[in-house]
Amino acid sequence: MPPVPPGPEGLAEPALARVRWDRATRIIASRYPPVDLFERVDGDPAVWEALIAAEMLTNPRIRDELGEIALVAPDERISGPGATYVMASFTHLNPKGSRFSDGSYGVYYAAIDFPTARAETIHHFERFAQDSGDGIRDTDMRVVVGRVDERFHDIASLEGHHRTAVLSPDDYAPGQALGRRLREAGSNGVIWPSVRHAGGTCIGAFRPRAVQPPVQERHIRYHYDSKRVSAWFDYATSAWHAI
Secondary structure (H helix, E strand, O other): OOOOOOOOOOOOOOEEEEEEEEEEEEEEEOOOOOOOHHHHOOOOHHHHHHHHHHHHHHOOOHHHHHOOHHHOOHHHOOOOOOHHHHHHHHHOOOOOOEOOEOOOOOOEEEEOOHHHHHHHHHHHHHHHHHHHOOOOEEEEEEEEEEEEEEEEEEHHHOOHHHHHHHOOOOOOHHHHHHHHHHHHOOOOEEEEEOOOOOOOEEEEEOOHHHOOOOEEEEEEEEEEOOOOEEEEEEOOOOEEEEO
């Protein structure tokens, strides 16, 4: 991996760290059933656009469901079981951006364990619901887990105000600038201490091949009481848990 040039403010390059997780955990909305086209395609990823165009002849909604495949370079595309969970992160962009993306590219976010993933997603779920003025509602979520074994740039290795800025709870601008710089230099992604769950760790992969396709682990439900997520339901145990 080539060295990352200093940023405009002399931000040092984070050190590389090997990340080996057997159960990298990601929580996503289960409002719609997963699209399985990425599970079924094989062969040369360079011709996927043609395959998707053919699929659209019988399913006009396929482009909306799959997102924009052109955002992922052919040599970065993955297929097979679980691939949709990864590819969707890169073909469906959040125009508002995220901690390490300005919204012009996708990032696959996951956490080292379920409690960290839950805390992270609840925070963002609450912000979205508050901004939308939502009333009381319950929303089902899908928990997926998969292996990660790759080198990521370690945000914890930054010092002083650089680390503080990138890990700001609310200001994503420093992290977005660093994320773009690292991604353009060929980085697989970043690892950092969770801002929402003390002791937890998160990763953000900049390319699909930096992680292994996950599998579904369980379903849960978030209860939003018009102000915050005050409880979550575990379908595996049929139990509610207060937050």
